[in-house]
């Protein structure tokens with residue numbers, strides 16, 4: 001183990017001091033280490049890398065359909081966030097039942113999801129949930145937690161931080177955009193997503209049907225989306241309890257003429 005240069009000790013304590021305390025959209029206190037611009041840059045670079053490594057769908061109708069749903073969801077975002085990024089969506093040629101949204105406004109949908117999310121409302125439910133993670137800064141939170149754990153470990157060594165630890169800090173931060181979310185974050189993304197889809201004019205109740213499809217569609221092997229997410233029963237109960245508020249959002253959206261009409 002190498003001795004920690006003094007400069008690095010200062011660096012570590014400085015980043016601890018710089019950790020900002022912010023609030024999620026649901027007023028939960030969050031510790032975030034990285035700037036929004038930093039997270040956006042990571043999200044955009046991860047997205048570009050995925051586009052280089054994974055082929056996009058060749059199904060033009062499906063691609064147009066996914067773009068149409070994304071356009072409506074993006075249109076319903078708070079204006080400052082909508083205008084801050086170059087929002088983009090890619091339909092990937094993959095049988096995986098999955099989707100993601102990254103800081104910096106990049107959304108990915110896998111073809112396999114379209115067999116489970118069978119109409120525009122259900123697809124909007126998944127997309128809005130993923131965008132909900134972005135709105136609530138969840139990647140920053142996860143990357144920060146991971147880095148703080150690593151810094152804490154280094155400081156505990158007192159005499160020094162090994163090169164491995166430093167590597168772990170930068171790796172955790174680098175991978176921050178793809179760390180799995182925890183239960184609290186998942187519930188938060190459900191709530192934020194439900195509001196977002198309703199504001200876009202999609203039927204919020206379809207989010208419950210979506211999770212039913214998801215639970216049934218997996219057969220022996222549950223869809224990937226479920227393996228990292230809370231049990232369908234828990235999530236359906238939570239969504240049901242939020243439905244009256246979402247219906248009010250939907251009424252307001254429809255009063256503003258928001259009736260999405262995306263057809264595959």
Ligand SMILES: [Zn+2]
Nearest residue numbers: 181186189229
């Ligand atoms: Zn999620």
